[in-house]
Amino acid sequence: MSLQRFALHIAIRLAAPLALGLALAGQAGAQTASPDPTAEAEGAKTVALLKQLIRFDTSNPSGDTAALAAFLRTQFEPLGVQIDVIPAPNGKAVHFIARLKGDGSKKPVLVAAHADVVPVERDKWSVPPFEGVEKDGFVYGRGAMDFKGGMAVFARAVMRLAEQKVPLARDVIFLAEADEEQGQYNTTWLARDHWDRMDAEFALNEGGYILQDAAGVVRQVNVTTVEKMSVVLRLRANGPVGHASRPLPSNETANGKLIAALEKLSVYEPGIQLIPQTRAYLAALARQNPGPVARGIDKILAGADARTQAEGERELLKAKSSDAPLLRALMHNTMAITMFKSGQAANVIPGEAEAIINARLLPGATTDQLIDEVKRVVHDDSVIVDFATPASQEATRNYYLAKSKTPESSTSTELYQSLQKNAALIWPQAQTVPVLFEAGTDAVAWRERGVPVYGIYPYPLDADILKGMHGHDERIAVRSLYEGTDWVYRILLDVAKK
Numbered sequence: 001m002s003l004q005r006f007a008l009h010i011a012i013r014l015a016a017p018l019a020l021g022l023a024l025a026g027q028a029g030a031q032t033a034s035p036d037p038t039a040e041a042e043g044a045k046t047v048a049l050l051k052q053l054i055r056f057d058t059s060n061p062s063g064d065t066a067a068l069a070a071f072l073r074t075q076f077e078p079l080g081v082q083i084d085v086i087p088a089p090n091g092k093a094v095h096f097i098a099r100l101k102g103d104g105s106k107k108p109v110l111v112a113a114h115a116d117v118v119p120v121e122r123d124k125w126s127v128p129p130f131e132g133v134e135k136d137g138f139v140y141g142r143g144a145m146d147f148k149g150g151m152a153v154f155a156r157a158v159m160r161l162a163e164q165k166v167p168l169a170r171d172v173i174f175l176a177e178a179d180e181e182q183g184q185y186n187t188t189w190l191a192r193d194h195w196d197r198m199d200a201e202f203a204l205n206e207g208g209y210i211l212q213d214a215a216g217v218v219r220q221v222n223v224t225t226v227e228k229m230s231v232v233l234r235l236r237a238n239g240p241v242g243h244a245s246r247p248l249p250s251n252e253t254a255n256g257k258l259i260a261a262l263e264k265l266s267v268y269e270p271g272i273q274l275i276p277q278t279r280a281y282l283a284a285l286a287r288q289n290p291g292p293v294a295r296g297i298d299k300i301l302a303g304a305d306a307r308t309q310a311e312g313e314r315e316l317l318k319a320k321s322s323d324a325p326l327l328r329a330l331m332h333n334t335m336a337i338t339m340f341k342s343g344q345a346a347n348v349i350p351g352e353a354e355a356i357i358n359a360r361l362l363p364g365a366t367t368d369q370l371i372d373e374v375k376r377v378v379h380d381d382s383v384i385v386d387f388a389t390p391a392s393q394e395a396t397r398n399y400y401l402a403k404s405k406t407p408e409s410s411t412s413t414e415l416y417q418s419l420q421k422n423a424a425l426i427w428p429q430a431q432t433v434p435v436l437f438e439a440g441t442d443a444v445a446w447r448e449r450g451v452p453v454y455g456i457y458p459y460p461l462d463a464d465i466l467k468g469m470h471g472h473d474e475r476i477a478v479r480s481l482y483e484g485t486d487w488v489y490r491i492l493l494d495v496a497k498k
């Protein structure tokens with residue numbers, strides 16, 4: 001996106017009602033007001049920083065973030081910011097913390113961004129994934145959207161406060177964290193020994209999407225306040241070992257029993273469960289999409305009976321098929337069959353077979369319920385269902401039980417209120433909604449200690465951009481980075497300024 005188009009967008013968002021905005025979209029040169037030069041200059045700095053961040057290949061595995069942490073030091077140190085660099089025992093995962101000091105009259109605010117990225121299939125990309133290529137108004141590269149884009153936005157907001165020497169009532173902490181995608185040395189590890197460096201009144205991290213419609217108008221600002229819990233189960237079956245030339249009846253073999261169990265699980269559909277955040281999300285979606293989407297949602301929310309709800313869901317998923325996996329994940333506990341292990345040789349019938357199931361539970365659901373449900377569906381006592389864990393079953397059950405009691409983040413804090421207020425300024429046609437995140441993030445380290453965390457990908461995007469997340473040709477719009485930069489800076493100024 002060129003500066004001219006960005007100027008047009010600013011003009012529309014400040015001056016024009018929706019109808020005018022739509023009429024002007026596509027007519028470059030039809031600006032009605034001058035752009036905010038500061039927002040543009042600051043946005044450009046974020047774009048430049050993002051390109052530099054992408055050039056560090058922090059693919060996980062191996063998740064080596066040492067060079068990136070060293071680079072961040074060179075960016076923050078000249079601003080007189082206190083720096084901590086904390087390497088994990090593997091020598092690769094390195095956490096970087098910059099603390100901008102306030103007068104201490106309030107507890108710190110923290111922004112956290114993971115520095116590692118998922119690996120790439122290089123040959124499937126149309127541009128080199130670690131060069132930070134800018135093309136047609138987008139910055140391309142692994143992490144552009146998840147989450148080096150967010151890191152650039154967060155870092156620039158903190159640097160700008162430092163550059164302007166804004167007097168602060170609280171410390172502002174920037175954390176570039178390691179090993180989010182694999183997890184051994186992530187923020188949960190960091191919090192164990194270094195909690196004092198990351199303790200805050202509230203925090204921002206990755207999470208909710210700022211969704212724009214086909215005309216590029218932002219309609220919904222989703223802020224995650226609660227997450228699903230990931231549970232890894234193991235299914236095991238046993239049977240006689242034999243020669244493959246004399247096959248045994250399928251229902252007697254380990255493979256046969258496991259396959260039958262998985263077949264039942266793969267077509268099983270758990271019922272709809274609506275938590276308040278999902279209700280709010282669906283209600284907002286219905287308001288923006290009159291017609292079949294709204295009609296489907298009405299049936300789900302009215303919840304007269306399970307059959308009507310299921311009917312409503314079918315209508316909704318048909319009308320909004322591109323978002324079907326997400327919508328399904330928000331309304332259900334889900335199970336995905338992710339791994340198999342069986343057999344040693346092509347001509348031997350194996351005596352053991354094992355599959356891994358990754359379940360994602362809604363808040364309030366327990367692993368006891370999950371395991372009972374799986375056993376009921378499988379309906380074969382000879383198939384063993386338990387946790388896939390190197391620890392004991394009891395310890396794992398207790399771990400999940402404690403985790404399931406993690407409180408959600410309140411929407412009445414100063415930080416959430418500021419997110420909402422400033423979103424309304426920048427995207428006046430959008431509604432800010434607290435939502436459930438269908439996956440897990442590093443937020444748990446704070447949330448389980450009672451510190452509210454709000455999850456955002458701080459830039460407008462659409463379904464097309466979301467496809468690049470963990471996929472090929474990951475990218476983010478330059479214009480979106482400009483807006484996100486403006487948004488996050490205003491928020492930090494709001495909550496931290498004296």
Ligand SMILES: [Zn+2]
Nearest residue numbers: 114146147206
């Ligand atoms: Zn991420």
